[in-house]
Amino acid sequence: MAAVVELIEVSKSYRRGDELVHALRGVTFTLAGGEMVALVGPSGCGKSTTLNLVAGVDRPDSGAVVVAGADLATAGEAVLVRARRHSIGIVFQSFHLMPHLTVEENIALPLALDGGRDAARVLDLIRRVGLEHRRDHFPAQLSGGEQQRTAVARALVHRPAVVLADEPTGALDSASGAAVLRLMDDLRREEGSALLLATHDEAIAAAADRLIRMRDGAIEAL
Ligand SMILES: Nc1ncnc2c1ncn2[C@@H]1O[C@H](COP(=O)(O)OP(=O)(O)OP(=O)(O)O)[C@@H](O)[C@H]1O
Numbered sequence: 001m002a003a004v005v006e007l008i009e010v011s012k013s014y015r016r017g018d019e020l021v022h023a024l025r026g027v028t029f030t031l032a033g034g035e036m037v038a039l040v041g042p043s044g045c046g047k048s049t050t051l052n053l054v055a056g057v058d059r060p061d062s063g064a065v066v067v068a069g070a071d072l073a074t075a076g077e078a079v080l081v082r083a084r085r086h087s088i089g090i091v092f093q094s095f096h097l098m099p100h101l102t103v104e105e106n107i108a109l110p111l112a113l114d115g116g117r118d119a120a121r122v123l124d125l126i127r128r129v130g131l132e133h134r135r136d137h138f139p140a141q142l143s144g145g146e147q148q149r150t151a152v153a154r155a156l157v158h159r160p161a162v163v164l165a166d167e168p169t170g171a172l173d174s175a176s177g178a179a180v181l182r183l184m185d186d187l188r189r190e191e192g193s194a195l196l197l198a199t200h201d202e203a204i205a206a207a208a209d210r211l212i213r214m215r216d217g218a219i220e221a222l
């Protein structure tokens, strides 16, 4: 299958006081449609930085970040917004749920932002993440695991070409973690979305088609 994500010689540094932190040093990889790839490596190796660049949340200092045909490194704001709305689904490490919206409204948000709605799709995802009994609750009324499952459903609802997740099972016990993993796996098979997951979770790494192992901002082994 054609690549949905392609990173070419991507570098990114952050300034911390007088020090320049080289978060990524020439990272190159591709992700094909329908592939599940786990980004693994020690804390600080550059996993979240990589996800933020693919999400179009941040830009590299050099190199190309091509997502669904658009190079997000050089794209204008309109192209970035379009990519985020249509091509990308994100599960952030800290969920980023809207506090004043219910579970159901949070999950429907990506569709609403794009001027659409699909109540059947939203309900199907609510069922699949096991939150029927929580659909009218607000994030503050949910456990960490329930918030995480809401965030996963929201990332998948608009059938993005690529789903990015930063420690998607970090707040879950192993049974809920396995359920979330199964859901993401089912949906990528049904819909051909590619999954790129940063994780320390051995179960996710074992379920992935492929691992990208990082160390000190570089890819150690493909
Ligand atoms: N906004 C920032 N400002 C300064 N340094 C940063 C910033 N974001 C990341 N870094 C640094 O870049 C490096 C890579 O960080 P990153 O968050 O990508 O690591 P990670 O692999 O996701 O780690 P973890 O497993 O702990 O989540 C680290 O040294 C980190 O301190």
Ligand SMILES: [Mg+2]
Pocket: 047, 048, 049, 166, 198
């Ligand atoms: Mg991280």
